[in-house]
Amino acid sequence: MDQGQAIRLPSEWTEHERIILFDGVCGWCVKWVGFVIRHDPLGRFKFAPLQSSPAQRLLVTLGLPTQDFETFLLVEQGRIYTKSTAALRVIKLLAGPVVLLSLCTLIPRPLRDALYDYVARRRYRWMGQTDTCLTLPPSTHRRFI
Numbered sequence: 001m002d003q004g005q006a007i008r009l010p011s012e013w014t015e016h017e018r019i020i021l022f023d024g025v026c027g028w029c030v031k032w033v034g035f036v037i038r039h040d041p042l043g044r045f046k047f048a049p050l051q052s053s054p055a056q057r058l059l060v061t062l063g064l065p066t067q068d069f070e071t072f073l074l075v076e077q078g079r080i081y082t083k084s085t086a087a088l089r090v091i092k093l094l095a096g097p098v099v100l101l102s103l104c105t106l107i108p109r110p111l112r113d114a115l116y117d118y119v120a121r122r123r124y125r126w127m128g129q130t131d132t133c134l135t136l137p138p139s140t141h142r143r144f145i
Contacts, residue, residue, distance in 0.1 A: 007061075007062065007078065007079070007080055008078075009058075009061075009075065009078055010054075010057060010058060010061060012054055012057075012145075013054070013058060013075060013145075014078075016046045016075070016145070017044070017076070017077060018044055018045050018046065018074065018075070018076045018077075018093075019045070019046045019047065019048055019074070019075040019076075019145065020033065020036065020045050020046070020047050020048075020072060020073070020074055020086075020090065021047075021048050021049075021050050021055050021058070021072060021073040021074075021075065022047065022048075022049060022050060022072045023049070023050050023051075023069045023072065024049025024050065024051045024052070025051065025129045025130055025131065026069075026123055026124065026127070026129060026130075027123075027124075027127035027128040027129060027130055028119075028123040028126065028127035029072060029123070030130060031127065032072070033047055036090060036094065037140055037143070039094040039095050039096055039098055040093070040094055040095070041095055042095075043143060044093055045090065045093075045143070046143050046144070046145055047143055047144050047145065048144065048145040050069050050072075050073075052145070054145055055145075058075075062080065070117075070120055071083045071086070071116070071120065072086060072087075073086060074086035074089055074090060076089065083112075083113045083116045083117070083120075084104070084109065084112035084113050084115070084116040085105075085109060085112075085113075087116070088101070088102050088104055088105050088112075
């Protein structure tokens with residue numbers, strides 16, 4: 001899939017400007033979502049676990065695997081981003097010094113994605129898997145699809 005590829009989204013996704021689709025059983029991914037929520041005071045991002053029915057339908061539409069997830073997805077204004085590009089686009093819109101990490105876009109994408117893939121292959125080993133739901137304050141529940 002090309003980064004930033006424009007796609008025709010199913011109608012349930014068109015009302016949201018930015019959606020992060022993440023592996024809901026990955027400890028690393030769940031922590032990433034919590035990090036984004038804490039650093040996104042304007043609530044720019046919505047979230048959906050890749051295991052959810054709406055996300056599964058989107059993955060089928062995109063021709064992406066519906067199991068054994070290799071990346072999280074960022075759906076932004078009708079475009080799809082994956083791997084390091086998705087992560088850096090998210091970071092660019094967060095609050096605080098963390099936005100400085102968005103300078104990593106100066107690193108060629110193949111190198112960034114190689115590092116992303118290295119971490120992704122080891123994420124369960126390093127951060128484990130969870131079979132419980134992400135616990136967040138009720139005020140954040142509206143941000144999940």
